Amino acid sequence: MANPDLLGLVSPVIDLITLAITATSAAYVARQQASEYNQVKGSLVTVHLFYIALVTLEFIRNFYSTPSFMEVYTIGNTTFVLLDVALLTVVALAIYYKPKGPGLASIVNELSGHGSQLLFFLLFCAYLAFAEVVLLIYRPFSLVVLENMVGKMVNSTVFSSYYLDILLGVLLVFILYPSTLLFLSSRRTVDPLVKRALIILPIAWIGIGLVILVFNGYVLTVEKVDDSAIAYLLAATAFSASASVFRRATLLSGFFTEVSAPPLQPNLRRERPFSRRIGVEMSSLIGKEMLIEVDPTADYEQLARDLALEFSAGGYAVFAFTSIGSPIYASLSTIEGVRFFVLTEKVSYPRGGAEQNEMLVPRYDQSVLLSVVDKTLSSNPQLKMLIIFDELTDEILSVGLEPTYKFIKQANELLSVASTTAVFFLTTSAQGTKETNVVRVLFTEQLLYGVEGLKVTSASRRNGPP
Numbered sequence: 215m216a217n218p219d220l221l222g223l224v225s226p227v228i229d230l231i232t233l234a235i236t237a238t239s240a241a242y243v244a245r246q247q248a249s250e251y252n253q254v255k256g257s258l259v260t261v262h263l264f265y266i267a268l269v270t271l272e273f274i275r276n277f278y279s280t281p282s283f284m285e286v287y288t289i290g291n292t293t294f295v296l297l298d299v300a301l302l303t304v305v306a307l308a309i310y311y312k313p314k315g316p317g318l319a320s321i322v323n324e325l326s327g328h329g330s331q332l333l334f335f336l337l338f339c340a341y342l343a344f345a346e347v348v349l350l351i352y353r354p355f356s357l358v359v360l361e362n363m364v365g366k367m368v369n370s371t372v373f374s375s376y377y378l379d380i381l382l383g384v385l386l387v388f389i390l391y392p393s394t395l396l397f398l399s400s401r402r403t404v405d406p407l408v409k410r411a412l413i414i415l416p417i418a419w420i421g422i423g424l425v426i427l428v429f430n431g432y433v434l435t436v437e438k439v440d441d442s443a444i445a446y447l448l449a450a451t452a453f454s455a456s457a458s459v460f461r462r463a464t465l466l467s468g469f470f471t472e473v474s475a476p477p478l479q480p481n482l483r484r485e486r487p488f489s490r491r492i493g494v495e496m497s498s499l500i501g502k503e504m505l506i507e508v509d510p511t512a513d514y515e516q517l518a519r520d521l522a523l524e525f526s527a528g529g530y531a532v533f534a535f536t537s538i539g540s541p542i543y544a545s546l547s548t549i550e551g552v553r554f555f556v557l558t559e560k561v562s563y564p565r566g567g568a569e570q571n572e573m574l575v576p577r578y579d580q581s582v583l584l585s586v587v588d589k590t591l592s593s594n595p596q597l598k599m600l601i602i603f604d605e606l607t608d609e610i611l612s613v614g615l616e617p618t619y620k621f622i623k624q625a626n627e628l629l630s631v632a633s634t635t636a637v638f639f640l641t642t643s644a645q646g647t648k649e650t651n652v653v654r655v656l657f658t659e660q661l662l663y664g665v666e667g668l669k670v671t672s673a674s675r676r677n678g679p680p
Contacts, residue, residue, distance in 0.1 A: 225443040229273040232450040236266050239454075254308045261301050265422075268294040269446060279369035281357055288355050288371040292381075295426065296342050299388055302419060303338060306392035307331070309399045309412065338387055345380050360440040370440045378431045385423045393420055410563070418452040425449055476551045479527035487520035491668040492661065496524060503626045503636045505657035507650070507671075509664035510641050515541035517663050518602060521637060522549050525600040530635070533590060535575075535583070536604035542639065543604070555586060557605065578613050580621040587628050599634045606653070607641040615649050622656050 240262035243255060271287045279287075304321060311324045311331075325332040348354060354377035360370045373381075393416035400412035429445035489496045508514035522532045532552045536543040546552045556567050557577040564586060567574045576582050590601070603625075610618045622638065629636040640653060642664070654660060660671045 226273055226276040228443045228447050228450070229269055229276070232269050232446045233266060233273070235450045235454050236262055236269065240266070254305045257301050257305050257308075261298050261305070264294040264298045264301070272442060272446060275369070281369075284357050284369055284371055285353075289349060291430075292349055293346060295423070296346055296384070298419075299384055299392075299423075300339060300342050302388070302416075303335065303392040306395040306399075306416075307335065310395040334391065338391060341387065342384065345384060348377065348380065358438075360434065360438055368440055370434055370442075372435045372438075373431055375435065378427070378435065381427055381431060385420075385427055388423060389420055392416070414455050418455055421452040422449045425452075476526050476529060476531065486524055488517070488524045491517075491520070492670050496528060499659075500635055501630075501632045502659045503629055503638070503657055504659040504661060505638050505640060505654065506661045506663055507640050507642045510644070512663060512665050514639070514663055515545035517668065518542045518604075518639070519545040519549065522546055522552060522600065522602070525635065526551060528598075530598045530600045531594070532600045532602070534602040534604065536602070537577070540604050542602070546602075555583075578609075580613070580617060584621065584624055584628065587625055591628060591631065591634065597633070601629065601634065601636045603636065603638040606638050607644040610645050610649055610653070615652060619652055619656070622653065626656060 240259050243258045243262065268291050271290050274283070275287055307325065308321050311321070311328070322332070325335060354374040355371045356374075358370055358372055359367055361367055396412050396416040400409045425445045425448040429441045433439055433441055486496060489499060506514075506517070508517070522534075526532050526549060532546070532549070533555065534542065534546050534552060535555045535557060536546070537557045543554065543556075547554070552571065554567070554569075554572045555564075555575045556572050558574050559577050561574045561576055562579070564573055564575050564582065566572070573586075575586055587601070590599070606618070606622075609621070626636070638657070640650070642650075642662075662669055662671050
């Protein structure tokens, strides 16, 4: 027979696990930098804090459950849930409408241009306030002693049936209103991590609201069993999914934002290991998008190394899109400060690599690659950058010419900023003449590197897709 004292620890242990997961999720939300929900980051953190307060009251109940505390416990938990619903509604509206300021006033001001949405928001807030007023004035609950999931008798509170119906109404409106806004917002973002977060967040909170209402409401009232620990265990599972997504966003944002310009190296800069090959000054290469066609039998990885060394010596941060087995990866990995977006088929979203300076990205998901380019630039608007794209030929052969054309064109549009230089490497003779010519028309700056060295080739830009 199980030890009663040990069985009595089941519920508080579950509560502690839930607290740990919720706190972890809050920490990840506080650290992430994704622009789509960065302005409501404080509100999302507060949502987590209210839930932490709710679970803390549940934890205390395991050891202290006098009638006066149970009243505080019941009112406090219900109030925290209503506050979280209100805050998540504000978060959903801010993400959907993207007001200019982060505060509630700016959100309401933005809603003033959308009359029906403003009316719906105010009506929902009034309904939440009504639920809170009924709770505070009429105290629609009573203290009872029930058996919990491990057979221990505990003090609990059961709600009146009419108040459970009020709370059910809150959940239904939450599903139909703010959750729908978050789902719609997820369809408008190209960032896969943000998209996933905007889907998982409402699903997690619908699940949390549902299990709390079922186990802390209807099961207590109808079945006369206190299964609150099960509710919080299920809630912890929902939070773990949310925490996982925000952890990925945190890792990714940290990779982009924790970048600083390398120190200037005057001696190496004067040597100009790359620009002297074509007889120009480095300054004439700044802000350009260049295509370098390379002979695979030549030491083109040394050319990439010279390029990275010269720009790094000039105070430019160097990013490279390449794969682990590429000669360019092997050559650049010996240069301090170079950051790699490692192209791989092993991931479907960006995530941290084996090394601190590596981020794994899906090789053939061009929307993700463009999102990574955009995030690199937007996270470091004041930083001078050199961005190297390796294996352009592999992209053509794997996904086709037209998708690759569109990718290069969109990437160049993103990269056309004065402080950023982009270099694309294309292997000569690995694809047909048509494919090569189509790629060439996207670049005004074209170079050819073979056994005879590096030389500039003529270029002309053609508008329109192939």
